[in-house]
Amino acid sequence: MAATSELDRVSMIVLRYMRRPIFVLILVYAVGITGMALIPGKSADGDTEFMSLFHAFYFFTYTATTTGFGEIPSEFTDEQRLWAVFCLYMGVIAWLYAIGSIIGLIRNTHFVQALSEYRFSKVVKQISEPFFIICGFGDTGSLLARGLSDHHFVGVIIDRDPERIKALSLRDYNIKMPGLCGDSSAPRHLVDAGVKHPQCKAVIALTGDEDVNLKIAVMARFMNPDVHIICRSTSPKHEEHLAPLHNVTIINPFEIFAQLLSMAITAPRLHNLNSWLVRAKGVRLGRPLKAPGDNWILCGYGRMGKWLRQYMKLNAIEPLVIDPNLDKDQETSCFIKGYADHGTLERAGLTNARGIVAGTDSDSDNLNIMMSAQVVNPTVFTIVRQNHHENQLAFDSARADLIVQTSLTTGRRILKHLISPQIQQLIDYLYEQGEHITGEVSEQLSSIIGDNKPHLWCVTLDRPHALAAADLFQQGCKLVLRNLLRHPSDRDESLACMPLVIIRDGQSRMLPSLNEMVFMDDCILLCGTEKSEQLLGSTLNNSYTLHYLITGEEKARGYFFLLLEEKRERSQNRST
Amino acid sequence: MNLERVIFGFFIILSLTFNFVFVVGEIDNPSHHNVWILTIAILVSLIATGLKLGDRSQVGALLLAASLVADLLLITARILWVVYESDTEIGPSPESMVTIVSLAGGALLANIVSVVILVGDTLMSRR
Structure with missing residues (x-):
């Protein structure tokens, strides 16, 4: 149409x-x-x-x-x-x-627009693999597109700004990403972007305007009742509107930011594992940050500051808040009204503080706070919030203990949702289980993967993805996880990967042991190298390799050798 | 070492060598090409084809295809030999001989493909 x-x-x-x-x-x-x-x-x-x-x-x-x-x-x-x-x-x-x-x-610009819309919808129609619609191509959107391209998924992009769409065509993605310049909340543009396409897996609303995001979510829900919708929203009012729509994930960048920070403070090993899994720069597995457990100063008490304080309080930390826009009645011993400059910081007792969060919405203020803090108290643990991607170089040279960039954390969280939703479940599970288990998992992962980059993928044991395994299941064979993960060249060695979650009948089993049985239609989330994904994929589709991995014996190939083997077995049975 | 692989490899390589033995020599000289060797080459090639039947892997399918091509070309060459045998007293004329030997040369190519795949597959599995 x-x-x-x-x-x-x-x-x-x-x-x-x-x-x-x-x-x-x-x-x-x-x-x-x-x-x-x-x-x-x-x-x-x-x-x-x-x-x-x-x-x-x-x-x-x-x-x-x-x-x-x-x-x-x-x-x-x-x-x-x-x-x-x-x-x-x-x-x-x-x-x-x-x-x-x-x-x-x-x-004529109108003609050019009509022509590009026509071309765009034609390209989208021809997409044969699963794809995602990204509305809004700002910092978060472009990071998300980069992540999707790394995992060889197609993203269809709509943005109002023609400059961003022009920039899109110049990026070196692994996969061609079609882009349209236009109002993404207009239903016509959403249809052009393939919201009704059977392969459309999710619509992601990431525009800077919250009203537009809400409108996109509602429009997409009306036009395709089944598509997954991910919507960035920071206001409770919008969240109330979105809650009744089913299959909608609300992403609040401030809450994610606060979660990450509180994780860095209370569960440093898990924070380390999480950053390593999302391939954050400069993170080495097994080298967690040493964030102090108390005496925190929190600069900036806007929407993000409030979330941050709430999460810190959950972990029994009472931070000292500095913000110029505090109400009069709020000023108690925990709140100081004023700009977080040198004097205010000293008044707040920075010399005795053990950690400071520079979390205002201005990058230059944050860098300033960092500098004063490092002058007054060089041993203080610094966490700094980076608002804009283009300030990367300044932050890189600021030598903070932890830099948290909101667009980056949001982009990564959405990517996790799209690529392997189970990984967030695992992180939550590990958070509940405590640092001890996390440490064990980290040790195992670092011994298996070493210095390589971690690669997460899901493998489903069904006919299209694992032909040989499905055949064995139908013959009534029982498969053990350990056997699937043996190396096809030498079954005494294992592939460089570790099973993290098994999803069976909608239930997740966290950190399965290698002796666990697997069944038809199980979905296994693995972490390993990209090479091991290829090897595992070919193993699961080659009945001869799979037979060797399970039994350690070569299966006879061809009718003649099968006949010979059967005869030999029969004669052996007779003699015993 | 696996007896099955030994037998399998033996017949595939043997069919290549017999094929080569027949083809080698001047292309139009009937005295350089022995009809008995051509017949044995066909026989060995057929046995190799039989051993490849029933392998369900991708590599197996490719091996079988290459073998079938070799059979087809060798059998065509043998039939042509029967047809052209009465050309002269000593056998086919040089012109007919060229056709027969080039057909066998085509089969040689198919057999080389077979052996290359076999060796490659064995090296890849590294067991």
């Missing part, structure tokens, strides 16, 4: 625009050809001769298009030449007019 209506629009615009130039061309041709056919000419032997209509048309064609000109079929008479001069000027002017109109049309 959408594509044809776009095509109709494009062709309609062309036709309407070209109507007059085409009339002019037809008229000029008609006049020129008729005149040439009526004017008497002279043949080679001097007889009077009239040019046929076809010859006149032929003559006019090469004249009007300024291609060239010869006097055929016989030399022109003077009358004919006179008319030919007239034809030349008339034809060229008509053609220039027509061509000029076409060029004008091509440069």
Whole structure:
């Protein structure tokens, strides 16, 4: 529907625009050809001769298009030449007019927009693998697109800003990501982006405007009742609107930020594991941050500061809050009103504080706070919030203990939701279980993967993804996880990967042991190297390799050798 | 070491070598090409094809395809030999000989593909 209506629009615009130039061309041709056919000419032997209509048309064609000109079929008479001069000027002017109109049309912005919408919806229609719609291509959106490209997923991008869409086509993604410039809350654009496409897995609303995000979520829900919707929202009012819609995940960047920070303070090992899994820069597994457990100063008490204080209080930490916009009645021993400059920080007792969070919404303020803090108390543990991606270099050289960039943490959280939703469940589970288990998992992972980059993937034991395993399940065989993860070259060695979660009948089993049985349609979340994903994939689809991994014996290939083997087994059975 | 792989490899390589033995020599000289060797090459190639039947892996499918090509070309060459045998007293004429030997040369190519796949697969599995 959408594509044809776009095509109709494009062709309609062309036709309407070209109507007059085409009339002019037809008229000029008609006049020129008729005149040439009526004017008497002279043949080679001097007889009077009239040019046929076809010859006149032929003559006019090469004249009007300024291609060239010869006097055929016989030399022109003077009358004919006179008319030919007239034809030349008339034809060229008509053609220039027509061509000029076409060029004008091509440069018309509305036409360009209609054409790019048509092209965009055509590209989206041809997508055959699962894809995600990203509305809003700011810091978070572009980080998300980069992550999707790393995992070879297609993202369809809509943004209002034409500059961002232009920049999109210049990025070196592994996969082509179609982009449309337009209002992403307009239903027409959502349909063009494939919200009704059967392979559309999720709509992600990431625009800077919360109202627009809400509108996108509602529109997408109406147009496709089943699609997963992820919506960035920070206001409780919008969250109330979104809550009744089913299958909607609300992402609050401030809450995620607060969660991460409180995790860094109360569960440093888990924070370390989590950052390593999302491939944060400069993180090494098994080297957790040593964040102090009390005496915190929190600079900035906006929406994020409130979330942060709430999470810190959950962990029995009472931070000292500094903010210039505090209410009068709030000023107690835990709150100091004022800008977090040198004097205020000293008044807040920075010399005795063990940790400081520079969490205002201004990057320069945060860097300032950091500098004063490092001057007053060089041993203090510093956590700094980075608001804008373009300030990366300044923050990199600021030597903070932890830099948290909101767009980055949000992007990574959404990516986790899309690629492997189970990993967040695992993190939550580990948070409940305590640091002891996390330490064991980290040790195992670092011994298996070493210095390689971690790679997370899900494998489903069903017919399309694991043919050989599915065959064995149907024959009633029982498979143990350990056997699947043996190395196809040598079954005494294991693949460089570790099973993290098994999802069976909608239930998740965290950290399964290698002796766990697996069944048909189980989904296993693994962490390992990309090479091991390939090896495991080919093992699960090759019945001979799988047989070797399970039994340690080579299975006979071909009817003849199978026959031989059966005979040998029968004779062995008889003798025993 | 696995007896099954030994037998399998033996027949595949043997069919390649017999094929080579027949093809080698001047292409149009009937005295350089022995019809008995051609017949044995067909026999060995057929046995190799039989051993490949029933392998359900991707590599097995490719091996079987290469073997079938070799069979087809060798059998065509043998039939042509029967047809052209009465050309002269000593056997096929040089022109007919060229056709027969080039057909066998095509089969040689298919057999080389077979052996390359076999060796590659064995090296890949590293067991």
